[in-house]
Amino acid sequence: MKTNGYQSMQATPLESPRRPRILFIDAYDSFANNIVALVQESLNADVEIIRIDDPRYSNTGDLGLSHLAFLNFLSNFDAIIAGPGPGTVNNDKDVGLIKKLWQLDDADVLPILGICLGFQSLAANFGSKIERLRVPRHGIVSNILHSNRSIFAGLGEVHATQYHSLQVNIYHPIQTSLEAVWNLWKSTDECPQLEPLAWDFDDESNGAVLMATKHTMKPFWGVQYHPESICTSDEGKKIIQNWWKEAKSWSSSHPRTRTTTTSHSYLQHITNNPGQPKEKLFKAAKHLSAACSPEDFAQIIAYGHSPNHPRLRKLSRLPPECLNVNTTRVGRLCVTDLCELLKIQTNEAIVLQSGLINGLPVANGTGRYSIIGLFVPGETLRIHYYAPQRKLQLRNDPNEILIEIMVQDVWAYLKDIMQHLKLPDGPLRDCFTPFWGGLMGYVTYEAGLQTINVAPSPPACGVVAQPDICFAYITRSIVIDHQLGDVYVQSIRGHDMEWVSHTISGIQEARDLKNPPSALGGVDFASPQHSLPHKASYVEKIRRCKESIGAGDSYELCLTDQTKITVPKIPSTTPFAWHLYKTLIEKNPAPFTAYIRMGQVGQGVNILSSSPERFMSWNRYACCECRPIKGTVKKAPGVTLADAEAILSSSKEQAENLMIVDLTRHQLHGVYGAGNVEVTKLMQVEEFETVYQLVSVVEGRPTDAEGCAAPEEDRSNGNADYVPVEYRPQPTGIEALAASLPPGSMTGAPKKRSCELLKDIENNEPRGIYAGIIGYLDVGGGGDFSVVIRTAVKWDGVADDPDEEWRIGAGGAITAQSTEDGEYEEMIAKLDSIRQIFVAPPASGRTIL
Numbered sequence: 001m002k003t004n005g006y007q008s009m010q011a012t013p014l015e016s017p018r019r020p021r022i023l024f025i026d027a028y029d030s031f032a033n034n035i036v037a038l039v040q041e042s043l044n045a046d047v048e049i050i051r052i053d054d055p056r057y058s059n060t061g062d063l064g065l066s067h068l069a070f071l072n073f074l075s076n077f078d079a080i081i082a083g084p085g086p087g088t089v090n091n092d093k094d095v096g097l098i099k100k101l102w103q104l105d106d107a108d109v110l111p112i113l114g115i116c117l118g119f120q121s122l123a124a125n126f127g128s129k130i131e132r133l134r135v136p137r138h139g140i141v142s143n144i145l146h147s148n149r150s151i152f153a154g155l156g157e158v159h160a161t162q163y164h165s166l167q168v169n170i171y172h173p174i175q176t177s178l179e180a181v182w183n184l185w186k187s188t189d190e191c192p193q194l195e196p197l198a199w200d201f202d203d204e205s206n207g208a209v210l211m212a213t214k215h216t217m218k219p220f221w222g223v224q225y226h227p228e229s230i231c232t233s234d235e236g237k238k239i240i241q242n243w244w245k246e247a248k249s250w251s252s253s254h255p256r257t258r259t260t261t262t263s264h265s266y267l268q269h270i271t272n273n274p275g276q277p278k279e280k281l282f283k284a285a286k287h288l289s290a291a292c293s294p295e296d297f298a299q300i301i302a303y304g305h306s307p308n309h310p311r312l313r314k315l316s317r318l319p320p321e322c323l324n325v326n327t328t329r330v331g332r333l334c335v336t337d338l339c340e341l342l343k344i345q346t347n348e349a350i351v352l353q354s355g356l357i358n359g360l361p362v363a364n365g366t367g368r369y370s371i372i373g374l375f376v377p378g379e380t381l382r383i384h385y386y387a388p389q390r391k392l393q394l395r396n397d398p399n400e401i402l403i404e405i406m407v408q409d410v411w412a413y414l415k416d417i418m419q420h421l422k423l424p425d426g427p428l429r430d431c432f433t434p435f436w437g438g439l440m441g442y443v444t445y446e447a448g449l450q451t452i453n454v455a456p457s458p459p460a461c462g463v464v465a466q467p468d469i470c471f472a473y474i475t476r477s478i479v480i481d482h483q484l485g486d487v488y489v490q491s492i493r494g495h496d497m498e499w500v501s502h503t504i505s506g507i508q509e510a511r512d513l514k515n516p517p518s519a520l521g522g523v524d525f526a527s528p529q530h531s532l533p534h535k536a537s538y539v540e541k542i543r544r545c546k547e548s549i550g551a552g553d554s555y556e557l558c559l560t561d562q563t564k565i566t567v568p569k570i571p572s573t574t575p576f577a578w579h580l581y582k583t584l585i586e587k588n589p590a591p592f593t594a595y596i597r598m599g600q601v602g603q604g605v606n607i608l609s610s611s612p613e614r615f616m617s618w619n620r621y622a623c624c625e626c627r628p629i630k631g632t633v634k635k636a637p638g639v640t641l642a643d644a645e646a647i648l649s650s651s652k653e654q655a656e657n658l659m660i661v662d663l664t665r666h667q668l669h670g671v672y673g674a675g676n677v678e679v680t681k682l683m684q685v686e687e688f689e690t691v692y693q694l695v696s697v698v699e700g701r702p703t704d705a706e707g708c709a710a711p712e713e714d715r716s717n718g719n720a721d722y723v724p725v726e727y728r729p730q731p732t733g734i735e736a737l738a739a740s741l742p743p744g745s746m747t748g749a750p751k752k753r754s755c756e757l758l759k760d761i762e763n764n765e766p767r768g769i770y771a772g773i774i775g776y777l778d779v780g781g782g783g784d785f786s787v788v789i790r791t792a793v794k795w796d797g798v799a800d801d802p803d804e805e806w807r808i809g810a811g812g813a814i815t816a817q818s819t820e821d822g823e824y825e826e827m828i829a830k831l832d833s834i835r836q837i838f839v840a841p842p843a844s845g846r847t848i849l
């Protein structure tokens, strides 16, 4: 469904031969960048984005200077789009600057298109009432009736995707009785300036819902639905083009008279209140402490471990110098055999395993490789980041802090570090495994919250702060290619071929043994205690989610809760976590299975994950892929794939998925830009061991990936600010990752408001590693992360505590259509897919693994 803006339309300048300039005012929505992309693709326009609360224009206590600044700012544009967003126009804070637009006097007025919240704001300003729908419409697509006039001129069927809980009441008779079908396109006495342009009759209980309007005298238009959604038909583009035609024709007969003011006080005001468009923040990020530049940090990572390189000596070549690698056939050795051969069960280690069933990947499109990240005792370094304090540390193996700095933007810092650690070009780069070495570990949900300016919930009182980002710098690794049956032994640790050869021989010996490698002995453990969320309290939380959705504050909320499993401790020499992991692989093979043990005994973490969901992966050319999952059916006896497909084709399940697809597109559009984001799979059912799920795939690619360059005429259209496409700085995978946290499938939309609501509904309990991500940043420039779900996490507790505590998070997306029982059962089904590894057989009360 990719569209290429450059083919769609030539630039259609207003008065001068330059590209149109359009201002987009964002009300903190999660689809804003999709609208911007649609406009850029449809009009070949320059679009600037500001937020509804831009500090340059929002201050009410500055004797009108902000307002004057706003008017001056608007004079730079040919037209405005007032965007969608959470909340209601009855609350000034929810619409901010949008409310000012409708009052612009003749000297300043310019064409405006309101979308959803922007449309509601327009309508409210000219007499309509904004009220709740009986049934909110989020992610619902319907065929609307339109007047074929104005912005709908010449349009055929319009399949309109809707994301709204509130509606515009212009007191039209059709809004009280579906029989009153006359004068559908006439203004009402109560709202004489609003001419209806489209209606939706799709939902009986809602009756007729106004879908679009135009002002009868001023250049204002508005649509209730979302023309930019992936499920709105191609008419979305035509609406924008029609609007632009109308806007141009209005502007040519109404020249604007305002000229820019440059009084001293105004200039001072602007200097004191610089705006900060979000997309610039990333690049402009200043590291709070100059004590250690990312280059020095990277240098210590790359060489600090090696006795041959004194820690702070400046070296001419920063990145790992080469990749030591050798390969052999894996034969009948499985990933856990290789792990045990390398003794990872008693060491720190990170295993990212692709689950297989009968030797084939669990899900198509994933599962080719498994990666074992090895820790070198006494040497492997770790990066810790503590979100509340913005504190970044480098720790060595005895857990001493080598560097501690404050960073304003940890992702900008990590991006720089990875840039410095990039393996230089050379023949050994030809090894095509996706991971050669680099940072492996986890990022918590709370670290994600910080990227969208939601203050993370602090850890409970008395709990030791655990890192929100924990990455180990992995220099030795094993990659298994399940498709070709090869195993790669790799090291970026200086001259390490001896270890590589030794390890290859060890693998070959084990593989060629007559008998399979001996399995580790069994482990006894007493029946654990499971403390699950109480149904009544979970149901109460579902109600609160639905109330917020009904009020227009969210379109979808991914509610979660935590279960504690308390197991009496067994002797510390027994690799209990490893045994649990092996049970997990057997009982719930998943595309993104992971085993992580990091940190010194007493301070470390164990993670056992069987996630079905890829968050994001990108290759060494920064082309990225997201695979959001939404829509779950429990596998029960007799439930076939066809049954699941029927259930998952319901509007409830599809709506859940669609919302996350549009949210993911928005995030990638913000990084990769218009024309570079494509939905390659939309809502396909995938089968897993215990559930069926609805999966979509969204891809983003840099402009320099073939086929996306602007044609010659775009570069020579006389716009001084225009930067030819090929010279724009190209995004990196880490930027795409940072722009997409926390995972949208674990938040809902619009993301920021939904996260704030969830924090409150979930009683300010941090989600921690659950709902975060696990994966790697590779020294070749690639990366791959899964969403941490279906995962058990244990932090080492106090040494003399008789029990150890595992935590499992589980939840699901709540929408207006959710039922209390249905959502509770879905949460339990997900929980059970991992909880089953802790259940001792009833006969003995003990289990042998």
Ligand SMILES: C=C(O[C@@H]1C=C(C(=O)O)C=C[C@H]1O)C(=O)O
Binding pocket: 558, 559, 560, 613, 629, 630, 631, 632, 745, 746, 787, 789, 790, 809, 810, 811, 812, 813, 830
């Ligand atoms: C919240 C969980 O899963 C998320 C919610 C899903 C849903 O609502 O259908 C599906 C996959 C995940 O994105 C979980 O497994 O705990």
Ligand SMILES: NC(=O)CC[C@H](N)C(=O)O
Binding pocket: 083, 084, 085, 086, 087, 088, 115, 116, 117, 118, 163, 164, 165, 166, 167, 551, 552, 553
């Ligand atoms: N998408 C939107 O802009 C939604 C507007 C408003 N919050 C509603 O729910 O109706």
